[in-house]
Amino acid sequence: MSKMTYVSTRSTAPALSLSGALMRGLAPDGGLYVPSRLPTVDPDSFAGVAGLPALARRALRGFFEGDALEPMLGEIADAALDLQAPTTPVPASADPLYVLELFHGPTAAFKDFGARFLAESLQRLRAPSEAPLTILVATSGDTGGAVAAAFHRRPWVRIVILYPKGLVSPRQEQQLTCWDDNVASLRVDGSFDDCQRLVKEAFLDPALARKHRFSSANSINIGRLLPQMVYYVGSSLEIKRRTGEHANYVIPAGNLGNAFAAVWARAIGLPIGRILLAHNANRAVPDYLRSGAWEPRPSIPTLASAMDVGNPSNMERLRALFPTWEGLRGQLDADSIDDAAIQTRIREDYRKFGREWCPHTATAAEAYSRLPAAERADKPWVLVATAHPAKFNEIVEPLLGKPVDVPESLARLLGLPQRLTDVAPELPAVAAAIE
């Protein structure tokens, strides 16, 4: 077998090894790294394989082929993916309905899988003598906490989190600011788009770049996408075992990193049928699938704030994989769910199913409920639960009319003191805070 190489979606940058793509994050031509060809796996070869680390060894082997990290894939998976991601049935549903629970990690959202895998990979790629990295991370709520938890107290790296003031939930803010040691949290007087712009400006500023070795952990990094495939491997095989059929997923979507992992899992051979993207009122993707006109726009704030993305970065990877509009439409469906429908769905499904959704997961539940009845009765659907409702208690509890239990890992973080720096949405303010 030959070495796997990674190319830019804009295809002018030179091909790199997996390690090279992991270290760079964004390609120098502004594109995103994708494998030059997709490996394939035989679903039957997973017989008897259980647990995410073991599934990762097999499913990701082709992506690691010939790379310096290939011999370490097993230990990276053991360290990073020692997490639960159960696919649980919803017995109260008359139709075959399941939930893929991605909120059992340390910060109670699916971002933990990618952040932890990236941390373990980067740690093994560093020479001990190198100067520490500075990872700048713009977050709409969940990425920052997951990256901080994954990289906290690793002496070879500094983490600087930028988050928009007043636009994350109180408990998300606590998770962004409860760290000490190598993590600094900047509360930016601006929007998430401002935070992303400031990170880009810092990367491009020659004086700052001379002083710091900047790196990125945003969802453009291939090191976050690959591990996210693994829970779709486990979940789709589980549905196949239980029902004999392909699993169909409804995925809450913002930057499309989670959804893209499902697309890849299907493309390499896993038994996955339809993939339905549930967006909030930021509807660039649903509009594109309907009209064929790609019109990214500024983000608008919604109750499902971690999905407030007007210009989803992984769209570029999707369009590289399915270059025509017709081709892409054949692979994915998408719906847009507004705040009122999110609230109604949280109330309704608690009453009907006894399940508690976070506002993001509720977009998936609502998009599912809008499918034609025959479509729901006909095949197994899996709602992807991207965060624990306790992270958004101020939204969810009034709708349920009762408190939401707080998972133990989240409760621990909620008890820690906050540390943060307020900054204006301008590069000099951010630069001063980084010093």
Ligand SMILES: *Cc1c(COP(=O)(O)O)cnc(C)c1O
């Ligand atoms: C980040 C996030 C999403 C969106 O995921 P993408 O990979 O950006 O599409 C959905 N739900 C929650 C809870 C998130 O934190």
